């Protein structure tokens with residue numbers, strides 16, 4: 001079905017393939033019932049956003065998060081593996097002050113890594129994760145951005161592994177803008193549909209097979225979001241979600257290449273895709289208020 005309006009710019013979208021979710025479909029380690037609905041990927045010809053149609057209702061996803069055990073997410077991820085150094089480098093290069101707000105800060109691992117020279121605040125819906133973040137010296141100011149009512153302003157706002165969950169990215173960026181100081185920066189980390197591995201698997205790409213991932217960006221989408229909300233793009237790099245050993249990279253690249261070839265030959269019609277985690281399929285970017 002084509003013609004569904006883009007959630008960012010309302011341009012009529014085009015369908016660009018079916019989505020096969022992981023089986024059983026899991027969110028945060030909890031099984032989610034997706035029924036018999038057919039999910040399609042749509043692509044916006046104007047801003048480049050790709051998005052699932054239909055969206056999986058947020059209420060269903062939240063129910064999974066509420067049932068998830070507190071130890072589902074890694075307590076202390078390896079900062080080097082998770083590229084905390086890359087994120088910090090972008091912040092150090094572009095930030096104008098010490099006040100940082102991490103939206104979806106989880107257990108505060110990144111802010112903990114950044115250390116006490118920053119004034120660290122977080123937004124986090126998971127209660128156990130939020131408590132853990134507070135033990136790491138993070139001040140939790142709200143469970144969700146929509147519920148954040150404060151007159152405070154921040155020099156840096158982070159959203160790491162968050163943007164792909166949003167049903168209204170434009171509203172999110174506008175809320176971020178209002179919370180920033182003059183010349184404040186927003187740093188985002190999310191999937192990038194311009195990645196070669198992504199293009200090879202198309203709508204079947206592993207990143208889109210996770211039910212909680214609903215919208216997918218490329219450079220053009222970030223340019224458009226930045227321009228619409230009064231920002232300029234000051235940093236953009238294509239990278240992998242985490243650093244992996246070379247043996248794992250070789251294995252996943254081979255498997256992904258072969259799987260994509262077989263898919264194009266008409267096989268794997270109903271199979272969920274293999275993971276391709278070491279692929280350079282993420283973007284790390286920073287936008288600054290003009």
Ligand SMILES: [Zn+2]
Pocket residue numbers: 006007008009010011044045046047048049
């Ligand atoms: Zn659009």
